[in-house]
Amino acid sequence: MKNHGKWNKIIKTMFSRKVVLASAVVVVAFIVMAVFAPVLSPYDPNYADFAAFLQGPSSQHLLGTDNYGRDVLSRIIYGTRVSLIIGVLAVIIACAVGTFFGMIAGYFGGLVDDVISRIMEAIRAIPQIILAMALTAVFGSGIRNLAIILGISSMAGYVRMMRGQVLTIKQADYIMAGKLQGNKDFRLMFKHILPNSISPIIVMMTQQVGSTILAEAGLSFLGLGISAPTASWGSMVSEGRMYLLQNPVFALTPGICVAVLVICLNMFGDGVRDALDPRLRGEV
Helix, strand or coil, rough: HHHHHHHHHHHHCCCCCCHHHHHHHHHHHHHHHHCCCHHHHHCCCCCCCHCCCCCCCCCCCCCECCCCCHHHHHHHHHHHHHHHHHHHHHHHHHHHHHHHHHHHHHHHHHHHHHHHHHHHHHHHCCCHHHHHHHHHHCCCHHHHHHHHHHHHHCCCHHHHHHHHHHHHHHHCCHHHHHHCCCCCCCCHHHHHHHHHHHHHHHHHHHHHHHHHHHHHHHHHHHHCCCCCCCCCHHHHHHHHHHHHCHHHHHHHHHHHHHHHHHHHHHHHHHHHHHHCCCCCCCCC
């Protein structure tokens, strides 16, 4: 019952602001659109009808067609799937790798900490989009490669966050007691330190999905992300900017989708942060 009441308080705090609730609804709508893309899409996103290229919105094509006669709405729906898959996978990779190395650096300290910290500082010194462009040029694009590349380029923040958490928690009495009882280092790290430092990591993950989606859209816009004919919001904006006069919806709609999804993810991340902060729940 105690845990049930705690979770009720967390959920109540998370959705106490209407803007967070609205953002969560929008995010869920995008997730549903991505999961059920084959059902919701009126056309094959890659089917080219050259007799109907650059048509404006109509009853047959609600958002018109692109420069190859492909249905814009269908490609936006499938582009949602690409953006969310890359955004979530990249954040999971960054979190898993960054959290592990952050724990190692904070727990063992000394030379191990110095080496990991200097490498992460070098990564943080390079803007994420520039580092991602360089890695994409070396390893190529595609959904899997982009997820790995964006994960690697953003893991330094998790290392820094986790290292700081470990430096604080490892001085606690229960960690010292665990050492005296003969517990192995990795057991202490994964059984006691990680669970007690997971809240800020969850907040960072929630907020970083949006920035990762934005980075993927930027790479695709520059021609370094998802390659044709796979639908991607960034590549659609890049293609559509050449035809703003013929069908402005072609370029504007995917750009609006990127902006709305990123803003809503950031607002939802703020709600998660508020919910996991014990001070805002009245527990401190």
